[in-house]
Amino acid sequence: MDPHLRVFVTVAEKKNFSRTAEELHMTQPAVSQYIQALERTMGTKLIERNNKFVCLTKAGEIVYHHAREILGLYTHMQSLVDDLMKVASGNLSIGASYTFGEYILPQVIARLYGQYPLIQPSVTIGNTTEIAESVADRHLDVGIVEGEFNDERLNTEPFAEDWMHIIVPADHPLTRQKQVTIRDLKKENWIVREQGSGTREATEKMFKKLGFAPDHLMEFGSTQLIKESVEAGLGISFLSNWAVRKEESLGTIHLLKMEGTPIPRKFTRITQDTPFQTKALEVFINELHRLEPLFSTENLGKE
Known part of the structure; x- marks a missing residue:
């Protein structure tokens, strides 16, 4: 060097x-x-x-x-x-978008550390755009982002399916309606993530699929802040099943059921465009694949 x-x-x-x-x-x-x-x-x-x-x-x-x-x-x-001479060890820099990084990645790292204690992981959390740029610039070894992501500078592979729900406060009037209409959704105050976020991209696709644009939109840069705001009655949102499992089980947030939802999306693994991988990265990717059964529809909504 x-x-x-x-x-x-x-x-x-x-x-x-x-x-x-x-x-x-x-x-x-x-x-x-x-x-x-x-x-x-x-x-x-x-x-x-x-x-x-x-x-x-x-x-x-x-x-x-x-x-x-x-x-x-x-x-x-x-x-x-x-x-070539040693078992998996050394530094492993991992980047993840908020949903995966905050609600799923800790399980992966716990399993990885249990089997390979010589690996030293470091984690960066950011939105999809930020993580992709860091992997492309070689500041991160691997990234996990939300949605189907393509970049000619990177190797990308969708590896698991996520499910997105419209969420409302537990005592929201829509929870008592027999049928929720697009007109009902349109007039609500929607709380969404910032541009560049995979969750924001999924939300925009949901608006397009259901055929409406909200009358009122608030943009927050944190999934946790959005959940707490929904719980407080500030508005409604569209988040991953993984992000709201705890709040749903506690009864503070309700997953709104209506035709066309929940909506699936992919988690995508991104790595540098090279044929070589460190052993630490190789075993980390293997751990990701071991978690795939958790993303099946049979486990939707389960703790």
């Missing part, structure tokens, strides 16, 4: 030469020498520095972006070589 790139990336992220020296167990003059050597190699100044701050030049931003990718590739290469 090129130590100049490692030092440069650390300076760019720490924004401080002394903190970089501490992180890398170097002296501060040595850090400065590495940066100066890299700048001579690149033929331009990469970092602006004074007594108060350190920041990247335009050229520095370009080098930082590619240096992170180079270091990531090196680490991945080393992990693959190590895997």
Whole structure:
């Protein structure tokens, strides 16, 4: 691994030469020498520095972006070589959209850790767009996103089916109606996720399938906040069966039953476009497939 790139990336992220020296167990003059050597190699100044701050030049931003990718590739290469000689171990960076990451992924990691305690997982939660970009930029080894996702930069594979429900407060008037109409839904206050979220995409598809656009729409950036808002009577929403199982069992949220619902969608696994996988990633993917029976219609709504 090129130590100049490692030092440069650390300076760019720490924004401080002394903190970089501490992180890398170097002296501060040595850090400065590495940066100066890299700048001579690149033929331009990469970092602006004074007594108060350190920041990247335009050229520095370009080098930082590619240096992170180079270091990531090196680490991945080393992990693959190590895997030839050892059992599954090492770092595994996992990204997941909110529904899968908060309500399903903990089960996967618990099983994985029970069998492979030398694997060190780290988890990033974000919306579908954010996770896909992080996998494509090689900041994450694997991502699980909501919906059928395609990106020519990535390997994508739908691997499980999720079920989406219209949810209302337990004491909502619609729970007492024999038949819920599109007109009833249209006039409700809908609470939806932000653009870029797989749940928001599924919600938009549901509006289109049922043939209406809500009169009132509120956009929240958290599934938990949406659930609590529905429980408080602020509005209704459209969420995964996995996200609302606890609230439904407690009787604080009601799954509205009407023709055309619940609506299925897919969870999709995304990985970098490479034929090689670390053993840690390989066993993680195997754990995902072991959970597939939980997504069957027989288990819909079960704890």
